[in-house]
Amino acid sequence: MNKMKHYLHRHQRLVFGCCMALVLVVIAVLAPVISPFDPYDLSDEMMAGPGSMHPFGTDNLGRDILSMILYGSRTSLIIGISSALIAAVIGTVIGAIAGYFGGKVDMILGEIINIFMMIPSFFLILIIVALFGSGLFKVMIVIGLTSWTGNAKIMRAQALSLRSRTFVKASEAVGEHRMKILIKHIIPNGIFPIVSNTTMGIASAILMESSLAFLGLGDPNTISWGQLIANGKAYLTSGWWISFFGGLAIIYTVVAFFFIGDGLNVILNPKIRNVTNV
């Protein structure tokens, strides 16, 4: 019990972030149950301010903002988690290969990473979405494909230092295949910073999706927070609540995942961990 208390105290951020995210997940799962209205339902009450009937008000088409936000959490979570995972997988594999194999492989992959880092990714996403349309699935893939470079850099550095460790050399000396060493030793031992980086990546993917929706490049058929803000843009003076609550939801989610990522970083990164423990 005492240990638990100690743990909670030391990892406040992580615990706090997890609680916030848990609330979000529950909302996303139970959205149809807890929403007071169907978010697609156009009611007669247009532009109603926050009140007892509509706690967060309604938009210009008479849709209930609260219900839209509750349903929007689904979009945000799906996009955030999937694209962060895509980025994690690509980044880990490319980074680990570059760092472990070194030499020419590293040089080529290193340049590819650099090129992807230099391309203004938002601009790239804009072009792709403009060219190929903007389904939920496409947006997800595009965000994932453009945000893996950070993970790759981290994993490459990890692999570089793991490569010189004795147990990696020893596995080579025993006769283990290099690809197998990569999977068995390099990635599992170097993955921890990727885990925390990916949680933070969820936050930035959600922001990215919102920005796309705000610019009108999101999936028009799904409800998302970015879209909500974009809708409210025209009515900022007469109906502030339309954009306001959507913005609040985004901030809440981003903060939650940021806390988790930061907390995980403290636990998983031995350098920081030692500083806090000694």
Added chain:
Amino acid sequence: MSILEIKDFSVSYLGDDYVVRAVDQVNLHIEEGVSLGIVGESGSGKSTLMLGVLRLLNERTSKTEGEAFFAGNDLIAMTRKELSKVRWAEISVVFQKAMNVFSPVHTIGTFLTDIYRVHRPAAKAKEIRKEQEELLALVNLPKQVLKMYPHELSGGMLQRTSIAMSLMLRPKILVMDEATTALDVITQNQILTEILEIEDKLQLTRILITHDMSVVANFCKKIAVFYAGRLMEVGFTEDVLINPKHPYTRDLIKSYPTFAEDGTGTVVRIPGTMIDLKKPYEGCPYAERCSQATDRCRKERPLESFVNNSWSYYCHNPLEGGRADE
């Protein structure tokens, strides 16, 4: 005359849910001009002892008990300010990785000057330079070293420079904590031989912490053998290393391969591993591995027994025949 007197000294490392007794009630008198070698394996507390005495340990994660008198003043009871006057000026330490203190972007000269200015703010540039050259000459380094960068010096030269630096304020005690371990034997012997001369010249008392008994046999007048945080035996090297009273001392001596004239030497293994210091125990920590152990050894902590006033041991069943005793 005792220059450093360590009394009932203990250091505990505090973990989340455990306490490690790294140094356990150690009594040690270090006499002026009598170099002492502190020997032990990893986990014996040999380094922790001196770090604890000089209060160089993290006070949040370790607890120090007991007294350590330097020139009549208890280092443990001193204020930080008083202590800072003693450390380095009176007692200085050279660590194994001492060469890492040199910043790669500054020359050795710049580095030494900066430190010197902290302690003698009024000194003139010419004086400082003269002093520095003298210091380097003391450790057989040419004055050109002052103009060089750390990466241009070899490991031996860097360690010599850090020794010179520790002698800057002419301390009374020099603690060398595995300071020459990482160097090659030839360089190590060169440096230690030089230190013997410096000791005479500066009236320095040296405390050498090492895992290598042969270094102590060749370069120290007295030896203190540590095991599991406790002092096992202390005395003049000629006494302790030829006629050890404590079984651990004998076993440790025998685990070194030697160059006996008549052949390959013998190597004896000590069975088992060191006890876990996280768990409390009674009696002698060496009892489990000792060929001499009796029930008493497992129950009752051995007290200090004296052979003469400079040679003592902590054992219920001391050896009679020394090295050859089986």
Added chain:
Amino acid sequence: MSEKDIKSSVQEMINRQTKKADQIIQADQTILQVTSLKKYYRQKNKRNVLVRSLDGVSFELGRGECLGIIGESGCGKSTLGRVLIGLEDATAGEILLDYEDIKEVKKRNRKELRRKAQMVFQNPFDTFDNRIRIGDILSSALKLHNIGSTAKIRKQMVLDSLKKVGLLPEEDYYKRYPNELSGGQLQRISILRSMLLKPEFIVADEPVSMLDVSVRAEVIHMLDDMAKKENTAVVFISHDIATTRYIADRIAVMYLGRIMEIGKANEVITNPLHPYTKALISNCGDADPRNKMKPLQVKGEPPSPMNIPEGCVFSDRCPYATQRCRTEEQTLHDFKENGHLVRCRFAMQHKENG
């Protein structure tokens, strides 16, 4: 054991070793032939500077023989170890394993080379991935080389071998993680893993230098016993001369990427011919204060392998060096015609002068 017993047992050991060394030479069962092996590195920022880590190393190793390689840090002894087992490729020269170039073996079947040439590393605490149990580490090495047909058989083999080397209770060790074991235990497991593959030879790179003195003997004995039993040749790399003498049949002394002296262990230690060997041995202390060392003084520290002196590579530090030493390159000579080779033309003269 009394002092006398120790002396007689020591004498016995010497006899045994000498006899064995003779046998090896007679039987001509060479497992490893190394000829003018070179390994050069290029520095990262100064690409035109060559670091000559190995500069023409040649020797032969008999089946079941233990060759000790001693030298100070930076003499190239660790590089030699890595090149010998094919972890790194040589710049020039030839390594014949069982009369076949290891480059060919590697090309044909990389795994076969790995099985035949094994290595024990210096740092036992870093030799194993801490996430994997000891049992799984050992069985996976067997599986890799198709030793033992089923997982059950392999497990039994691992358990048997743990038992055989005295890591008891073996079931317990099988289940434990590397970070729960001490350095000595880990190093024994490291040796065990190498020996499980029944290699032709094994390179042990400073296998005990990171261990406490009291557990070193155990590790050395285990390596020695297992190698003798399986007739595996050992290349024992160390800076600790006393330990090396204890295990090695022959000793090679390295300096700046070359072998300065090579011969039977006792010959080299009790009767060193090269001034460098003399200096090295005379600088090794004894834990007995009655045998104070009388170190042979040698100037300075070894030059960097980027900047090797002309002539004899030791000439700038050698107390006996003459003008000829500084200009003439030295080669290995067998003055006594007993396999005790030395890279110094004047070796026999120093001897007479004391």
